[in-house]
Amino acid sequence: MIGGSAVTASNRPPAKKKRSKPSLFGQILGTSVKILIIPVLCVLALMVGLALGYVVLGERELADVFDMNTWKHMYDLVFADGN
Numbered sequence: 290m291i292g293g294s295a296v297t298a299s300n301r302p303p304a305k306k307k308r309s310k311p312s313l314f315g316q317i318l319g320t321s322v323k324i325l326i327i328p329v330l331c332v333l334a335l336m337v338g339l340a341l342g343y344v345v346l347g348e349r350e351l352a353d354v355f356d357m358n359t360w361k362h363m364y365d366l367v368f369a370d371g372n
Contacts, residue, residue, distance in 0.1 A: 311319070343354045353359050 340351060340354050343349050344351050
């Protein structure tokens with residue numbers, strides 16, 4: 290060694306940061322978000338897809354997408370008896 294003291298390794302493990310335990314409300318809220326995020330995203334994707342398909346491909350008005358009579362009419366067309 291040149292002009293200094295030796296650096297020795299410590300046998301102690303590095304100190305870990307302790308996390309505070311989340312409250313019961315925080316746990317319930319976190320779990321609820323984890324469970325509901327996928328269904329909410331799926332419904333959102335369905336609504337966006339319906340709107341884009343109906344407006345862009347069908348060249349209809351956006352307001353008609355969310356009208357229940359529109360979907361009743363489509364259901365009747367698809368499942369009508371073919372006499």
